[in-house]
Amino acid sequence: MDIVEISKVLSNKTRVNILKWLREPEKHFPPHVDIEGFDDGVCVGYIQDKTGLSQSTISTYLSGMQKAQLIIPTRHGKWTYYRRNERVISAYINALSKDL
Amino acid sequence: MDIVEISKVLSNKTRVNILKWLREPEKHFPPHVDIEGFDDGVCVGYIQDKTGLSQSTISTYLSGMQKAQLIIPTRHGKWTYYRRNERVISAYINALSKDL
DNA sequence: TTTACATATCGAGAATTATCGAAATGACGG
C-alpha cells in the first residue's frame, strides 16, 4: 500500500469518480448482459461510456488503479470486470489518519 | 477542500514528509532563533535543509500546499513559518472515508 | 479456423509537473 502511488490515482477527477461509482454499481451502471448483479464489479465498456473518454484512456486508468491495488479485475469471457479493493482503500485512509 | 488538488500534493514523497514533520516540529527541526516553540510552524529554510532540495523548489512546494490549504503561513520578520491546517487535513480524510 | 468483439498495449504529441539557478521582493539592521 503505497501512499504516493495511490494519491497519484486520486489526483484525477475521473479516476476518483470511477472509484465512487464502483461503490454502488447498481446506481450508476446498467445491468450486465451475461452476469447477475455486480459482485465482480463493472465491465470496462460501461465505465468508458460513463466517462466519455476513449477506450484506451480508460483502460490505462484502470490498469494504473489496479497497479495501485485499488481495484481488482475478474475476467468473464470477453469482458473484464473491475471492483473496488476495499481492503486497500481502507488501509490507505487509515494510513493517512494515523501517519499523515 | 478539493480532493483532487490535495491528492496532487500527496502524490510526492517529499511533500508528504513535510506534512508529517510538521506534526511534531520539535522532533524534526532545531529551535528557532527568534521564536519560542513551534506554534506558528517551521521556517522555510529549516524545511529546505531537511529535504536537500533547492530553496526555490521547496518554496514552490509550500506555495502549492498552501494553495490546497493544507498549511498556513505566518510571517515573522524576515521569516515565513508554515504550520499544518488540521481542519483541512481532517476534512480531506473525512471526505475520503465518507465519499470515496 | 475465421470472424467479431472486448480489452490491453503501443507510439506519439500535448499538457502538466519537477526542479533548478537567477532575479525580484520584503524585512530588518546599520
Next chain:
DNA sequence: CCGTCATTTCGATAATTCTCGATATGTAAA
C-alpha cells in the same frame, strides 16, 4: 537609504502524465 538575508517569483529545461488512434491480444461464436 543601503546592504544583507529569507523567501518568492520567474524563466527554462527535463521528466512525467494525459489522451488519443492504431494495433495487438484474448475469447467466444459462427
